[in-house]
Amino acid sequence: MATEQEYFDGAIRLDTYMAQMESNQEKSYGVYEKFELPEDPEFIELLKEKHPNILVITEDWCGDAMMNNAVLRKIAEAAELEVHCVYRDENLELMDQYLTNGGRSIPKYIFLSADGEVLGDWGPRAAVVQQFVEEKRSVLPGRDDPQFDLHQKTVIGEITDGFVSREDFWLAVYDELKQKLTEVLS
Numbered sequence: 001m002a003t004e005q006e007y008f009d010g011a012i013r014l015d016t017y018m019a020q021m022e023s024n025q026e027k028s029y030g031v032y033e034k035f036e037l038p039e040d041p042e043f044i045e046l047l048k049e050k051h052p053n054i055l056v057i058t059e060d061w062c063g064d065a066m067m068n069n070a071v072l073r074k075i076a077e078a079a080e081l082e083v084h085c086v087y088r089d090e091n092l093e094l095m096d097q098y099l100t101n102g103g104r105s106i107p108k109y110i111f112l113s114a115d116g117e118v119l120g121d122w123g124p125r126a127a128v129v130q131q132f133v134e135e136k137r138s139v140l141p142g143r144d145d146p147q148f149d150l151h152q153k154t155v156i157g158e159i160t161d162g163f164v165s166r167e168d169f170w171l172a173v174y175d176e177l178k179q180k181l182t183e184v185l186s
Helices: 004-010 014-019 025-034 041-050 063-079 127-137 148-165 167-185
Strands: 053-058 083-087 108-112 118-122
Touching (some): 004 053, 004 108, 014 025, 014 053, 014 083, 025 148, 041 167, 063 083, 063 148, 063 167, 108 167, 118 167, 127 148, 127 167, 148 167
Parallel strands (some): 053 083
16 A cells, blocks of 8 residues: 555645635635634644645545545645645545544644654544534434435535635634644654
8 A cells, every 4th residue: 555655745735625625615705715824823834844745545526525625725825735636536545544433524634744654644524514414413303214315405505604614614624733733744
């Protein structure tokens, strides 16, 4: 199996990934354009000094990836970091090393040192976003209910609307990424 660094070396840049998205592109760019990176010179300087590479396991149909990748891109641009993306469904061997509660949840961010050592990972979503998703899903009827599909579409729409419009979610993603990166780089 390839190493994380080998996956990184063969992957596409985050800006290229976003430019060729087939689903959620407009929404992801909307978050990217609206999200204002907090003034945080110490964090940005730490990133510039340690210069980690970030490997993203993602898919463009994923709402979490649509939001989180836009936030990550802002951080990476400010700190001049390399962020490369691989598609989850084409890289299950890699994905299966970074499961969340046994599932292939994305996006997953793998932080690599300059020499390719895995320093840590984060994803797929910030705690406050997880709580929001769980609250929205709690109203769904059982899967055997004839109205399940209709209700699920409505809930997914409400979740996506939150991802696209709630600055507090974007800041929560930023804060958790900052916390994890600071932890693994210090």
